[in-house]
Amino acid sequence: MDLSFSDEDLAFQAEVREFFATQLPADVKDRCDRGLHFTKEGQQRWQKILHKKGWMAPNWPAEYGGTGWTTTQKYIFAQEMGAASAPAPMPFGVSMVGPVIYTFGNQEQKDYYLPRILNSDDWWCQGYSEPGSGSDLASLQTKAVRDGDDYIVNGQKIWTSHAQYADMIFCLVRTDSSAKAQEGISFLLIDMKTPGITLKPIIGLDKEHTLNEVFFDDVRVPVKNRIGEENKGWTYAKFLLGNERTTIARVAQSKRKIARLRQIAKNERVNGGYLEEDRDFMRKLNQIEIDLTALEYTELRMISMLESGKKLSAEPSLLKIKGTEIQQRLTDLLVESLGMYGAPYEAQRDYAGINEAPIGPDYATGPMAEHLYLKAASIYGGSNEIQRNIISKMVLGL
The missing domain is CATH 1.20.140.10 (Butyryl-CoA Dehydrogenase, subunit A, domain 3)
Structure with missing residues (x-):
């Protein structure tokens, strides 16, 4: 087991350190250093700097806009980012739904969504937890009923971080109530501007608005916005959670x-x-x-x-x-x-x-x-x- 860095890794570390020292906006650094929540404008500005450098998505395959770095280089980059008080990119797009799309999505979905995530054109939030369905996520009750080329979605999601800023939400929905819990779930990409979606803020202990309830009332979602197969969403959900916890x-x-x-x-x-x-x-x-x-x-x-x-x-x-x-x-x-x-x-x-x-x-x-x-x-x-x-x-x- 070798825990030391090679000369190449040390040179890479110096390059990354120099980049953060010269390119990280002072106001963005100050908020991160103090532990304050980001502003959307500041975070978006910083992410565009990362994207211009080609460093927005180190864990993505190079063919989709990733860096092609080794595991050690990715580790060094993450450590230097933290040491420099540089906020990581918003995880819901680049670390969560992005890998699901390039792994399980079709070519049309990859061509449309992945560049928009990299360029911060779309901000995402996560529609997983529901009242009564947190750790036992497979018990979720938000339903999506097929109606021609659309699904009609009804239900509620909770603890949805930064939904007030989001353009899109990736959701687990129940498409087969007769199947076993994990087998009747599908994975949908939903535009937050769709009629029938409403938000209710949840104010936390810190008195800040970072969490939300999201309500779906006859929300019409095109079938083409489904990732992979119907009723196979639990597979994609587990894959996403593995990326979230690394x-x-x-x-x-x-x-x-x-x-x-x-x-x-x-x-x-x-x-x-x-x-x-x-x-x-x-x-x-x-x-x-x-x-x-x-x-x-x-x-x-x-x-x-x-x-x-x-x-x-x-x-x-x-x-x-x-x-x-x-x-x-x-x-x-x-x-x-x-x-x-x-x-x-x-x-x-x-x-x-x-x-x-x-x-x-x-x-x-x-x-x-x-x-x-x-x-x-x-x-x-x-x-x-x-x-x-x-x-x-x-x-x-x-």
Whole structure:
């Protein structure tokens, strides 16, 4: 097992690092660094820069606009992106539905949708979860009934991230109620401007609007917007979820937060001294750094396995569990490090344009919002409880 980078990989790392240092817009970097939600304009501007460079979709095959990079190069790119406070492209298009389209879609679908995803012309959201159908996704009830060249879709999706910005939604719908749960599902691509679609915002703990309910009331969807075969959507759904969970460890982003915490500890005063002199606080920070180092080497071992042609089993689930737990511990500690300055918090829309001076230091803006939002990190992308079940089955045989 070789965990070191070759000379070629190090040269590639230097090229990527230079690109992020010179091409990442300062306002986009600042929001990402603070843990604030993106603006659609800023995210779209950054994605077009990535696309112009040819780096929008590293995991796609070269024939569809991918980079042709090795597994190690993809890993280096992701780590440097996190270290530079550069937001990753919106995953719903490039990481989720895009691979489904080029793997299972027909040529017409590939020719139309893939260039639009790469150029950020279409923004996508994910229509999977429903009330009562989250971890047990196969129990979904949104129905699509065939009517000539169309399906008529009725039902509801929930926890739909950033649907308020989306042009398209990829949906799992039930097309055969008499079949076994997984066998009666189809995969549809639906234009969000279609009559009969309505959104209801869900305001999270961070007081921000990132989640939505999506309602379908006699929504007419062309049959040509179905991916693959009718009633075979569960196959495509499982393929998509495998792509969703491969980049969730977020080691580089957590390293950046540790560096930020160490800098805050040099500036913040507590009990007559600086926070970096507080043994209990530094013990917690050092323990997180030790756990993150262990996670990083686990991820590197996974990369080594992939490079040598081996298949993964429960490794992505392990990365997801430990990665999200570390993210939550770090934001907990960030809020703790700010003391009373960490408590005042209002949603961005409530204080936008206010000319009052900030209550605390500049670095106090953002941590509370991210701390509250990341309470969901152990749920989204497949809850950590489900990931533990996967590990117990695949590794322990339980």
